[in-house]
Amino acid sequence: MRRILIVGGGYAGFYTAWKLEKKLRRGEAEVTLVDPRPYLTYQPFLPEVVAGSVEARHAAVSLRRHLRRTHIVAGKVTAIDHAHRVVTVQPPDGKAFERSYDLIAVTAGAVTRTLPVPGIAEQAIGLKHVEEAVAIRDRLLTAFDRAAALPAGPKRRKLLTVAFVGGGFSGVEGFGELLSLATALLERYPELHRDELRFHLVEASDRILPEVTDRPGRWVVRELERRGAHVHLNTLVTSAKNGHVTLSTGEEFDAELIVWTAGNGANPVVGRHTDLPVDERGYLVVRPDLRVEGVADAWAAGDDAAVPDLASPVPGARTVPNAQHAYRQGKLLARNIIATLRGREPKNYVHHSLGAIATLGLGRGIFQYRKLVVKGLPAWLMHRGYHVLAVPTWERKARVLAVWLTQALFGRDILSLASVQHPRDAVSSEASPRAGGSATRTPEEPAVVAAGLTVAGEARPGDQPANGLASIPQVWPAAGKVPEIR
């Protein structure tokens, strides 16, 4: 029996495994999938998780529930030694171990690209994972509560200031949805005034949303500005130390919430820790049929691979990193693996883009397919219709739809659950006889907890935190604040 190993259970990896389960004959091959997370994240829903329109759990699809014939391994692949057909896996606990395979499919996606801007690693939150989307939402909701209890002044102004860095798809969608939530929240906070809200979108190039053409891109800028946002084009963030944002134009402001969406970078396991061939950006070089170039028994798809775009008239073009491609490549990857196992020729990947569609907040969106541009409510309805059909599994579609329907009846859910980050506070500060800041701690409590901080997960060399912005563990402040990235 051939052993197939899939690295990463995101969009491409999940569909590869799902399709293999359906198509493989009994005894033909065994499939193992390694991922540090027990679920696929449907990233296109993260902006709506930010706004509270999609429940955080519903943007994730359980691997164990839906991949019943695949062996799921919880762990991070830290190295791929294809010459010896072995990967190194770092599990959540204990020592790293090696796992051998006959055939590998690398679908580890990309990571948030970072730039050495002072303060970003300490202050900013990314928007690639569910926990980041939840933290962004909770931080805004908590900021409103805190601001409402303060007199007008610099502290209140800071609490009501948000900065998004990066005007690509995820940045604009997240920004638009958060702006829509903040504007709606004002109705519940008579203490706060609309003019006090400051939403900054900072983009290094001269336009946002590169997936649409210039005119619709300019329309999106005007639409955001009409809603009170400040869009800074041709502008860099030069510092964000202690939440004080400095722009290359000389403008400065304090922001309670900084979201970093300045693009993707190569996944380190692909870019640096493998003998498989990668291009100058650190993406796996694959043939049009998704086999890794020049080696046997290795395949790749999705955001970690430079897949030739045979549908593009531009010579040498690669498919853009999006869910549209990752899903189709994952399915073809499974079919091609089975074809080669049965002695048939694999097929090339060809997909003509279905266009670009983005939400800009509740009831607002933009869609473009070639010269056809749809704006506003119709585009937003198309966005919702497309994504509820695209999120994997009927169970998830039904849950997402149910939340949208209840929202249509009862409005947005504006509850912040930032306090779930420190569940022991109630016990330690209200019931414990040691309340009041005694330094005494039980021997099993880690020192860092006694200092008022809880380390989310144990640090290991080379660890990526949830947002991929730095390589040291995340630290959650124990009281009154929402998660910070370190």
Ligand SMILES: Cc1cc2nc3c(=O)[nH]c(=O)nc-3n(C[C@H](O)[C@H](O)[C@H](O)COP(=O)(O)OP(=O)(O)OC[C@H]3O[C@@H](n4cnc5c(N)ncnc54)[C@H](O)[C@@H]3O)c2cc1C
């Ligand atoms: C906010 C946001 C909105 C988006 N909206 C859209 C949209 O509207 N339309 C669209 O087409 N695309 C959209 N995208 C892009 C789309 O989500 C991605 O292109 C797609 O998810 C890529 O799929 P993938 O399987 O390659 O990677 P991912 O979905 O990122 O999955 C990678 C998986 O690999 C795992 N992994 C990573 N490293 C390792 C390792 N070392 N070992 C083992 N496992 C590992 C990860 O945990 C993850 O589960 C959006 C992205 C974001 C962030």
